[in-house]
Amino acid sequence: MRRLLTHPSLVLGVVATLVFVALGLISLVWTPYPIEQIDIPRRFLAPGAAHWLGTDNLGRDMLSLVMAGTWTSFVVAAIAVAIGAGIGVPLGLAAAAWGGPVEWLVLRFSDFIFAFPSVIVAILITTLLGPSAINAIVAIGIFNIPVFARVARGGALSIATLDFVAAGRLAGLGNAMIAWRHLLPNIMSLLIVQGTIQLSLGILAEAGLSYVGLGTQPPETSLGLMLRSAQGLFLIHPWLSLVPGLCIVLIVVALNIAGDGLRDAIDPRLRQGNSNVLA
Amino acid sequence: MILFTLRRFLGFVVTLLVAAGVIFWLLDLLPGDTAQFMLGINATPESVARLRVQMGLDAPAHQRFLGWLWGMLQGDFGMSYTQRAPVAELIWGRLGVTMPLSVLAMIISMVVGLPLGILAARQRGKALDTALMVTAQTGIAIPNFWFGMLLTLLFAVTLRWLPPGGFTPWHEDSGAALRGLILPSLALALPQASILARVMRTALVDVTGQDYIRTARAKGLTMGEAVWRHGVRNALLPVLTILGLQFAYLVAGTIIVENVFYLPGLGKLIFTAISERDLILVRGATIILIVAVTATMLLTDLAYALVDPRLRERSAP
Numbered sequence A: 001m002r003r004l005l006t007h008p009s010l011v012l013g014v015v016a017t018l019v020f021v022a023l024g025l026i027s028l029v030w031t032p033y034p035i036e037q038i039d040i041p042r043r044f045l046a047p048g049a050a051h052w053l054g055t056d057n058l059g060r061d062m063l064s065l066v067m068a069g070t071w072t073s074f075v076v077a078a079i080a081v082a083i084g085a086g087i088g089v090p091l092g093l094a095a096a097a098w099g100g101p102v103e104w105l106v107l108r109f110s111d112f113i114f115a116f117p118s119v120i121v122a123i124l125i126t127t128l129l130g131p132s133a134i135n136a137i138v139a140i141g142i143f144n145i146p147v148f149a150r151v152a153r154g155g156a157l158s159i160a161t162l163d164f165v166a167a168g169r170l171a172g173l174g175n176a177m178i179a180w181r182h183l184l185p186n187i188m189s190l191l192i193v194q195g196t197i198q199l200s201l202g203i204l205a206e207a208g209l210s211y212v213g214l215g216t217q218p219p220e221t222s223l224g225l226m227l228r229s230a231q232g233l234f235l236i237h238p239w240l241s242l243v244p245g246l247c248i249v250l251i252v253v254a255l256n257i258a259g260d261g262l263r264d265a266i267d268p269r270l271r272q273g274n275s276n277v278l279a
Numbered sequence B: 001m002i003l004f005t006l007r008r009f010l011g012f013v014v015t016l017l018v019a020a021g022v023i024f025w026l027l028d029l030l031p032g033d034t035a036q037f038m039l040g041i042n043a044t045p046e047s048v049a050r051l052r053v054q055m056g057l058d059a060p061a062h063q064r065f066l067g068w069l070w071g072m073l074q075g076d077f078g079m080s081y082t083q084r085a086p087v088a089e090l091i092w093g094r095l096g097v098t099m100p101l102s103v104l105a106m107i108i109s110m111v112v113g114l115p116l117g118i119l120a121a122r123q124r125g126k127a128l129d130t131a132l133m134v135t136a137q138t139g140i141a142i143p144n145f146w147f148g149m150l151l152t153l154l155f156a157v158t159l160r161w162l163p164p165g166g167f168t169p170w171h172e173d174s175g176a177a178l179r180g181l182i183l184p185s186l187a188l189a190l191p192q193a194s195i196l197a198r199v200m201r202t203a204l205v206d207v208t209g210q211d212y213i214r215t216a217r218a219k220g221l222t223m224g225e226a227v228w229r230h231g232v233r234n235a236l237l238p239v240l241t242i243l244g245l246q247f248a249y250l251v252a253g254t255i256i257v258e259n260v261f262y263l264p265g266l267g268k269l270i271f272t273a274i275s276e277r278d279l280i281l282v283r284g285a286t287i288i289l290i291v292a293v294t295a296t297m298l299l300t301d302l303a304y305a306l307v308d309p310r311l312r313e314r315s316a317p
Helices: A008-029 A062-098 A100-114 A118-129 A133-160 A163-170 A175-211 A223-233 A239-266 A268-272 B002-028 B034-039 B045-055 B061-073 B087-122 B127-141 B144-158 B174-208 B211-218 B223-260 B266-275 B279-307 B309-313
Strands: none
Touching: A008 A062, A008 A239, A062 A100, A062 A133, A062 A175, A062 A223, A062 A239, A100 A133, A100 B002, A118 A133, A118 A175, A118 B002, A118 B223, A118 B266, A118 B279, A133 A175, A163 A175, A175 A223, A175 A239, A175 B144, A175 B223, A223 A239, A223 B144, A239 B127, A239 B144, B002 B061, B002 B279, B034 B045, B061 B279, B087 B127, B087 B174, B087 B223, B087 B266, B087 B279, B127 B174, B144 B174, B144 B223, B174 B223, B211 B223, B223 B266, B223 B279, B266 B279
16 A cells, blocks of 8 residues: 555545545535526526536536536446446456457457447437436446456466466366456456546546437436536536536546556556557 | 458458347337337327338348348448438438548547657657646547537637538538538547557657667667657557557547537437437448448558568467
């Protein structure tokens, strides 16, 4: 733990991320004003003592909306990471442990999924089931699967040739046990770093999907949805777009700094990696 | 090389076939009658029956799937029910906005991102490198559609240099059409350029430590010459992979950015089709997007093999 604290960028990124997570968590039990409270006479207020970030076109408190929206964005991105890791990591480990046709199949499968950008998946699901935050979660989650599968396979392959894995095999462990006992614990740090990166990409993707109406729907709120409702007004009231947009930028920067710091802290050799490439 | 190309092309065809199957099956999965779904709950039984026949819905699923595939091979994507026009024609018209936009964005991001990445790598560890990488870090974090809004505010509203949105068709005034695409392509290019700059820098820094650079230096080249002649070419390999992926996702990304600038591209067409429940149009447009994504990835693989002979020998990536 002390070793981790010596990386200033890691500390900065994690603290900044936690601040936003905390804001989101607080919104579950308390926001300065109820987010659904429409108060037309008090609309378009500039930031002031009563409304720290002003009010929107319906007189709702911007700070309350940002807090609740931040939470939605985090939840959507986090569940999508869980889906991606939950399916992708076992696939990647299986590819590394079994090799042969299993590996071939996993690689072709992830190639195939790569052909479906999350926008396309979201379009298909929305046509099927209508728009909702679940769409965004599934679409981003599917996008995450091959990413985790590749990272898990790559990491596991470099470990699978080490002596302790061979020792495990001599001790009679099957492929599944090797993957579970020896490969998985050793690629955990890689997975955590990738998880941070996918979390930040997920927040960006959620914003994009909700902005075009394929994601979160009112009366729920998310940072992307705030940008959607501010769209028609942003030439007259740019403030309404600036606040949620800046919020997204800050969260994503915080997560990326945390991810980079984590990578450096865990394994300086990984610094060469450029995994943050799929915007 | 021929074997490699053939194998890749086969993979491309299989991917497309499976993708078409998935799309067809998903949209066929809609609960209840597709014709009923498209016409809404107020439709009369007669009009539903008429649409069923018109769409060929009375045939079994595999026959309709094969029919759809066969039609697409001949350029027939079916008729849009809501727009009363051939889907292929509708999509073709919209691609005139979406494709130039993606290409323009890609060019901008390369022209900006690659030199900045090289510059940062050459200045490694100095203030300029740090400044550039901080900028790139921020650029990656900015949602492209939100950046589009900011650009509109600055260049269209405050400075009034460029139109805030809308699109003049190419055949009416190509200059105006191009001007309408400048802000959207800048918005799309920002995160891509940031990623490219980062990848280029990492790749070049990686390469600078290689033996062949030392050899070149020993032969009397300055560091700048050695990196330029031997380093950049090798560093471009990882960059090429990223470029392919980026272009693929850029095409998908345009759908969102088009929304900011009210551009009549593929995105607009798809969103209208969704809200009007025009399944045939959604099906055609999504398959076109997937063709664009997969074809780009195929071309990247082939280009990579062309540039790096080492790859041709290997069977699988």
